[in-house]
Amino acid sequence: IAKEVAKLLEMKAQLGGDEGKHKFVLKTPKGTRDYSPKQMAIRERVFNAIITCFKRHGAEVIDTPVFELKETLTGKYGEDSKLIYDLKDQGGELLSLRYDLTVPFARYLAMNKITNIKRYHIAKVYRRDNPAMTRGRYREFYQCDFDIAGQFDPMIPDAECLKIVHEILSDLQLGDFLIKVNDRRILDGMFAVCGVPDSKFRTICSSVDKLDKMPWEEVRSEMVGEKGLSPEAADRIGEYVQLHGGLDLIERLLQDPKLSQNKLAKEGLGDMKLLFEYLTLFGITGKISFDLSLARGLDYYTGVIFEAVLLQQENDHVEEAVSVGSVAGGGRYDGLVGMFDPKGRKVPCVGVSIGIERIFSILEQRVEASEEKIRTTETQVLVASAQKKLLEERLKLISELWDAGIKAEVLYKKNPKLLNQLQYCEDTGIPLVAIVGEQELKDGVVKLRVVATREEVNVRRESLVEEIRMRTSQ
C-alpha cells in the first residue's frame, strides 16, 4: 500500500507540475531596464550637455533604423560579432539589431554617396554581452556619436574629436579623467618589429586590448599559450605596452632604432606628434596620455584610436586615482565606408562615441547621495477649488491656461479637498495654485496662491496668464 501511495503521490506531483499555472515573469529582458521619470530627468541633463557640445562644433544630426540587414554588420566587429542580436527569420530579409552607430553611419554614407559630413547620432545599440548592470554595463545602451567624414588635412578632425570628449567630460563634472591615445599603425608597426607574424596582428591586438582589465602576465600567457606567439615576441611587446607619456615619448619613439625603421609606425608617430601639437593649441594635453597599451577591440580602426576613462569616483577615499572604466572611445576608420561602396571608394572618417550609461550611473548615485529633489514635471500652476461643484469652472479655467501656453494641471476629481490639492503641489513641486470659488467667480478674479510662502493674491482673470508667466520665469 505504501508503495502504491508513493506512486500516486508521484503521479499527482507530476500532474501538478504540468497543470501548475505558468509563473508569469514580470521583468524587463536581461541586461535592459526601464527609466523612471526621475531617471529620465537625469538622463536628459546628460543628453543636453552632450548635444549642446555636438552642436557647438557644427554637427548635423541623422537617424538610422534600429536594425540593419544582417550582412551589413557581417565582418565588421571581429571576435565581438558573436554578441550581435539577430532577428528571427519570419520570412523576408535577415536582420540584426545594430551593434554600434558607426557601421550604420558608414552604410548611410555609401548608400547616399556622401563624401563629406559632420554629424551626430544618439541612439540605443545592442550587445549580447554579460552585463554588469551595477557598473553601468547593459545589453541595451545609448551611444552618443560624433563623426567627421571627408578628405581633409591630417589630424585636424582627429584633434577636434578629442577636444569634444574633453569638453563633455569637463562639462558634466564627473571628476578627474584621462584620455588615452594610440594609433593602429603604431600598434601594427610595433607588432611587426616585435616579430609578430602579419596573420596574428588582429588577434594579438585583441589580447593587448585586455590590458585594462588583466595584468600583463595573464595577457602574455594568452598570447603565448592560446595564440601561439613566441615568448620572445611577447616579451618585446611587453616592453612597449608599458610606455605612456606625451610629446616626449613620441619623440623618443621616433628615435627608437627598431620602430623608426618601420614605415607604418613612423607614419603613426608623425601623425601623433601633429595631433599633440593641435591638442596643445586647444590647451588640453594635461588630460591626454599617449599610451601604447591602448588597442580598442573593433576591427575597423585604421589610425588614431582613443578612450576616455574616469579616474576615480566621487565618494571614494582612495589614495591613488584608479580607473573606473571607459566612458568614451573612438578613432579613425578610413576603410569602413569603402567596404560598402560597390566600387570600394573610400571616405576617411574619424569619430567619437560617448557611452552615457556609466556617466548616468555616477550622476544617479550622486543625486541619491545629495538628496537633491528633482522635479519630473514642469507644471507651473494647479487649478484648484475650495468648494464643491466647481469641476466645470476648473475645467474652463485650465482650458484657458492651456490655450495660452501655461503648463497647468487639475486633479481628476469632481470634488477634491483643498488640502489634497495643496499636498499634490508640495509633492510634485508645482509653485502656484489658481483657486476658483463662488466669490471669485462673481468678482471676476482668481485667487493665486504661492505654494512656498502661502501668500495669496486675487488676480483679475484677464491678467492671470501674465501673472503666472511673471511669477514662474526664472
Added chain:
Amino acid sequence: IAKEVAKLLEMKAQLGGDEGKHKFVLKTPKGTRDYSPKQMAIRERVFNAIITCFKRHGAEVIDTPVFELKETLTGKYGEDSKLIYDLKDQGGELLSLRYDLTVPFARYLAMNKITNIKRYHIAKVYRRDNPAMTRGRYREFYQCDFDIAGQFDPMIPDAECLKIVHEILSDLQLGDFLIKVNDRRILDGMFAVCGVPDSKFRTICSSVDKLDKMPWEEVRSEMVGEKGLSPEAADRIGEYVQLHGGLDLIERLLQDPKLSQNKLAKEGLGDMKLLFEYLTLFGITGKISFDLSLARGLDYYTGVIFEAVLLQQENDHVEEAVSVGSVAGGGRYDGLVGMFDPKGRKVPCVGVSIGIERIFSILEQRVEASEEKIRTTETQVLVASAQKKLLEERLKLISELWDAGIKAEVLYKKNPKLLNQLQYCEDTGIPLVAIVGEQELKDGVVKLRVVATREEVNVRRESLVEEIRMRTSQ
C-alpha cells in the same frame, strides 16, 4: 562532342554561379528608412510641438527597452499579433520588439506597483506590416504616447486626452482634422442588440474597424461570409455604423428602444454624454464626431476609443474634405495592467498615441514645395583666414570660442582659400565669419564679417565673444 561541350558549359555556369561575387545590397531593411539632417530638422520641430504639449499637461516621461519578453506581448493584440517581430533564439530569453508603447507601459506599472501616473513616452515601435511608405506607413515608426493611469472620476482624463490631440493637431497646422470618438461598451452593446453571439464580438469588431478603408458592402460580406454572422445581424449593424454626430445623436441613442435596454450600451452612452459636456467646456466639440463605425483594432480597449484623421492635404483642390488617414488614436484600457499584476489588481488607464510619420510626410512635402531653406546646424561663426600658414591661429581662436560656448566651425584644411570659406558659410547658413590675419593678430583684433551684408568690422579679441553673441541672438 556537342553533348560534352554543353556539359562543360553547364559546369562552368554552375562554378561561375558559385564563384560569382555575392551582390551586396546597400539598403535599409524593408519598411524602414534613414533620416537625413534636413529630415531630422523637420522631425525635431514635430517632436518639440508634441513634447511641449505633453509637458503643458503636466506629464512626466519614462523609457522602456525596445524589446520585451515575448510572453509580455502575448495575447494583447488579437489578430495583429502575427505582425510582431521576434528575436532569434540565441540562448536565454525569448524576446520580441515592442509593437506599441501601451503594453510596455502597462507592464511597467504592474512591475513597479504604480497606481497613479501621467506620463509620456516617445519611441520607435515595430510592426511586420506591408508598408506603404509613400503614405507615411513604415515597419519602424515613432509613437508619441501620453497616458493617464489611476482611479479617477469618470471622463475627466479621457477629455484631457482629446484636448491634447486637438492642441497638437492645431499647433502643427496640418489643415482641417476630425477626431472620431466611440466607446467599446457602446459597440459591444450594439453587437448584442443586433444579435451577434458573445463569442463573435471581437472578430466582428475587427471587421467594423475596416470601415475606414472598405465600403460597407465588403465589410458586410466579410461578416457574413468569413465570420459566419447572420445576414440579419449584419444588416442591423449596418444601420448603426452609419450614424455619426454629437450630443444630439447621443441623446437619440439613449432613447433608442433596443440600445437603451442594454446595460453596457447605456453606460457607454452615459459616459459619452459626460465626455461631450467636458469637451464643450474645452471648446473643442467642433472637431469631434461621435462615430459608431469607429472600432479600433486592438484588443485591450474597454471604454472610450478615438482616432484623429486629417481631412485634406494642403495642396489638394478637392471639393469635399476627404480623410487622408489616421494621425492619432487611443482610448481607455482598464484591464491591461491587471493582466500583468500577479493578483490581477487593475489600474484604469486612458491614453493617446500620436503617429508622427504621416505628419512628418506632410510637413516634408510642404517644405519641399515651399523651397524654404532649412538650416541643419546652428553654427554662429566660421573661423577663417585670408592668408596661408594661419591654421594654428585659427585653431587657437576657435578653441577660445568653443570654451566660451560659441557655436563655431573651421575648415579642416591647412590653407583654405577665403572664397571657399565664405562659400561654406553661404551653403550652410553660417551668419558670421571671424577672420584672422597677420595684421589683425598684431593689432589684437579679429575681423568679423556679416555673411548676408558683407559688412566687415574689426573687433578687439577680448570683445569677440560678446559681439558674436549679440549679433546672433534673435
